[in-house]
Amino acid sequence: MDQQHLCRQRRGILNFWTKEEGFPDSTASFRVKHGWMAFCRLLIHVLLLFTLSSAHNDFFTSIGQMTDLLFTEKDLVTSLKDYIRAEESKLEQIKKWADKLDVLSAAATQDPEGFLGHPVNAFKLMKRLNTEWAELENLVLTDMSDAFISNLTIQRQYFPNDDDQTGAAKALMRLQDTYQLDTETIATGRLAGSSPDSSHHSVLTAEDCHDLGRVAYSEADYYHTELWMVQALKQLEQGETSATVDAITILDYLSYSVYQQGALKRALEFTKRLLELEPTHQRANGNLKYFEYQLGKQMKLKGREEAEEEEEESEGRKRRDRPDDYLPERRKYEELCRGEGLKMTPRRQSRLYCRYYDNNRHPKYVIGPVRQEDEWDRPRIVRYHDVVSEREMERVKELAKPRLRRATVHDPQTGKLTTAHYRVSKSAWLGAFEHPVVDRINQRIEDLTGLDVSTAEDLQVANYGVGGQYEPHFDFGRKDEPDAFEELGTGNRIATWLFYMSDVAAGGATVFTDVGAAIWPKKGTAVFWYNLHPSGEGDYRTRHAACPVLVGNKWVSNKWIHERGQEFRRRCGLQETD
Numbered sequence: 001m002d003q004q005h006l007c008r009q010r011r012g013i014l015n016f017w018t019k020e021e022g023f024p025d026s027t028a029s030f031r032v033k034h035g036w037m038a039f040c041r042l043l044i045h046v047l048l049l050f051t052l053s054s055a056h057n058d059f060f061t062s063i064g065q066m067t068d069l070l071f072t073e074k075d076l077v078t079s080l081k082d083y084i085r086a087e088e089s090k091l092e093q094i095k096k097w098a099d100k101l102d103v104l105s106a107a108a109t110q111d112p113e114g115f116l117g118h119p120v121n122a123f124k125l126m127k128r129l130n131t132e133w134a135e136l137e138n139l140v141l142t143d144m145s146d147a148f149i150s151n152l153t154i155q156r157q158y159f160p161n162d163d164d165q166t167g168a169a170k171a172l173m174r175l176q177d178t179y180q181l182d183t184e185t186i187a188t189g190r191l192a193g194s195s196p197d198s199s200h201h202s203v204l205t206a207e208d209c210h211d212l213g214r215v216a217y218s219e220a221d222y223y224h225t226e227l228w229m230v231q232a233l234k235q236l237e238q239g240e241t242s243a244t245v246d247a248i249t250i251l252d253y254l255s256y257s258v259y260q261q262g263a264l265k266r267a268l269e270f271t272k273r274l275l276e277l278e279p280t281h282q283r284a285n286g287n288l289k290y291f292e293y294q295l296g297k298q299m300k301l302k303g304r305e306e307a308e309e310e311e312e313e314s315e316g317r318k319r320r321d322r323p324d325d326y327l328p329e330r331r332k333y334e335e336l337c338r339g340e341g342l343k344m345t346p347r348r349q350s351r352l353y354c355r356y357y358d359n360n361r362h363p364k365y366v367i368g369p370v371r372q373e374d375e376w377d378r379p380r381i382v383r384y385h386d387v388v389s390e391r392e393m394e395r396v397k398e399l400a401k402p403r404l405r406r407a408t409v410h411d412p413q414t415g416k417l418t419t420a421h422y423r424v425s426k427s428a429w430l431g432a433f434e435h436p437v438v439d440r441i442n443q444r445i446e447d448l449t450g451l452d453v454s455t456a457e458d459l460q461v462a463n464y465g466v467g468g469q470y471e472p473h474f475d476f477g478r479k480d481e482p483d484a485f486e487e488l489g490t491g492n493r494i495a496t497w498l499f500y501m502s503d504v505a506a507g508g509a510t511v512f513t514d515v516g517a518a519i520w521p522k523k524g525t526a527v528f529w530y531n532l533h534p535s536g537e538g539d540y541r542t543r544h545a546a547c548p549v550l551v552g553n554k555w556v557s558n559k560w561i562h563e564r565g566q567e568f569r570r571r572c573g574l575q576e577t578d
Helices: 003-020 027-052 063-110 112-116 119-141 146-156 162-178 183-187 206-218 222-237 247-260 264-277 282-302 304-317 330-337 390-403 436-449
Strands: 354-357 370-376 381-385 426-430 459-464 469-473 493-500 510-512 517-519 526-530 544-546 549-551 554-562
Touching: 063 112, 063 119, 063 146, 063 390, 063 459, 162 183, 162 206, 162 222, 162 330, 183 206, 183 222, 206 222, 206 247, 222 247, 247 264, 247 282, 264 282, 330 510, 330 517, 370 517, 381 517, 390 426, 390 436, 390 459, 390 554, 436 459, 436 493, 436 554
Parallel strands: none
Antiparallel strands: 354 370, 370 381, 381 526, 426 459, 459 554, 469 544, 493 526, 493 554, 510 517, 510 544
């Protein structure tokens, strides 16, 4: 059954209901009918929207697709307001009827017999009790929320799920660690790149902080559990009220999370504070005895002073300790994301230049060369300024947005593409045949690099979501991954071309962890580097990462150029290190 027929059918049911069941022909009735029509239009719009883009999972990995959720929520708010207005109209009718009867019954009960002695009053009493009160009953029992509930039910299947909420929570903690932010800074929304006076400025409630702590707790991440539960407790103590979370619940989490980090004394303190609020708390009473026993045992074995020193040392480490990490270069990666880390010496810096570039007098660029800037020397990384127009970037985004999917990586074990927790974004692939603008961009890359792009991969467009990142990786296949690009049949990735299609308010740099380079996004520019030496060996200095986006929306597109077709364009060197 098509959706328009469904809507017509439901309007028919509504008409029967309003005419046959005695629903008063009122403003409320009109608004409900109007609500049904709005609902039908919204339903068709929503189904069309999600037919165009069926991959509505992992919402948090793409800001571009998350914008659809804002408009969905806006439509739901409109529907909710229609419901509220209908309810208010209904209540207004009931109130007027009650006020009228209140005056009438007050006068009548003063002299009941005299009142009923008038035949008109007697008749009207019979009529009211037999007919009008039944109509009032129908009005009171009418569910004005039906259109809104139906609308919400349809929309709910496209809402973010628990995985999206968990992913967004983890992203906030990732930003917290990478940019060394304390919970107070995040909770108050005072992030670098965001204006305190902006309409986008938002804050975390105590309940929000508690929820973040619970996500960390479910991952056995007691470090972040403690940080966020302390923030939640602090906000409650400062007078914030919450209907869903209280100090007892938070202290329960805190005592266990600090115990798991080896801070027995602090665990005991939190437990005692909990019992002051609820002396009969069963688990806390059990923990109190256990913590006291363990602390006494520890002091006997090590002595009071040594045990207290160990506790203080544990407290001093608290802000620095994080769960065991699988990424050995984590510290360097995060330093570069913050604009810290290794710096180029002044001598090397002086050798970097900006120039007008025509790629050896290429016919397209002899009259109008592009601006080329050296970003790094070893390996050589160059940036091209204003090489893609605003219109071209918007067209590429329009083409990519309906088909954005969770970004994948090559699994070195299987050689297949798979999603990974260290790559948080959504991407889409655009072929040259799909639109003239894609073909034009591909040709521009070939003209400026001098490399054959006919064997390159399609243009990949990526949009980063909440805390979106791509941790340190190589673009080329290493010796231990001989089958990485076997299915393409075009050899290894010889070079990478990366367009920045948006400015980023804070964060989002491209960093090269081996050499200490950091390239910051600038809309309309592109950076280019070779992944392989002329000998064909991989250049391990090109290990790079996309830093988490702190504030803003990051759009990029990249072209991975392969070896096949470059034999006479970039000749091999005689030495392995050439």
